[in-house]
Amino acid sequence: MDQNTKDLINNEITNNEVCLFMKGTPDAPQCGFSMAISNMLKILEVNYKGINVLETSSLREGIKEFSDWPTIPQVYIKGEFIGGCDIVKEMYENGELKKILEDKGINFKK
Amino acid sequence: MAMNLKEIETLIKEALPDAVIEIQDLAGDGNHYSATVTSSEFSGKNKIEQHKMVYNSLKGRMGNELHALAIKTKEQ
Numbered sequence: 171m172d173q174n175t176k177d178l179i180n181n182e183i184t185n186n187e188v189c190l191f192m193k194g195t196p197d198a199p200q201c202g203f204s205m206a207i208s209n210m211l212k213i214l215e216v217n218y219k220g221i222n223v224l225e226t227s228s229l230r231e232g233i234k235e236f237s238d239w240p241t242i243p244q245v246y247i248k249g250e251f252i253g254g255c256d257i258v259k260e261m262y263e264n265g266e267l268k269k270i271l272e273d274k275g276i277n278f279k280k
Numbered sequence: 281m282a283m284n285l286k287e288i289e290t291l292i293k294e295a296l297p298d299a300v301i302e303i304q305d306l307a308g309d310g311n312h313y314s315a316t317v318t319s320s321e322f323s324g325k326n327k328i329e330q331h332k333m334v335y336n337s338l339k340g341r342m343g344n345e346l347h348a349l350a351i352k353t354k355e356q
Contacts, residue, residue, distance in 0.1 A: 239328075254331070
């Protein structure tokens with residue numbers, strides 16, 4: 171991964187409390203898994219930044235290396251990697267996602 | 281660019297010999313699967329680590345030949 175990509179990812183996860191690295195955008199997701207996570211965050215009314223990894227191949231590959239995680243979407247909260255689609259979906263369903271948001275002081279619809 | 285169900289099961293089994301694995305071909309296209317993996321080797325590990333163990337067992341195929349594999353891990 172080149173330094174620019176690394177800096178870009180670091181900037182996003184530092185400057186945005188909740189980041190969703192996704193295929194497409196929150197308004198126009200281009201993959202069902204990205205759409206699913208995007209919708210969960212919308213339902214919880216979390217203010218999140220969607221980052222479209224399809225914009226550059228260096229970002230699409232870079233985020234996998236950065237997180238050591240082979241799939242997209244990926245969720246970061248306060249700079250910490252929380253999980254991909256399966257884990258975040260499971261956490262949404264069993265209430266753990268709300269708990270993490272609460273613990274990290276992120277505003278959401280309770 | 282697809283994998284069959286047996287291949288996935290074999291790879292996971294190689295890495296996690298005690299695993300009980302249930303795989304479903306969700307779309308019938310050899311490209312969208314869901315797997316529930318139960319293993320004693322998951323104990324003491326968080327979800328991210330557990331899922332990484334399954335991804336690692338697939339030796340780089342995840343996200344390449346294998347487009348979609350929804351994973352659920354359970355400790356035994």
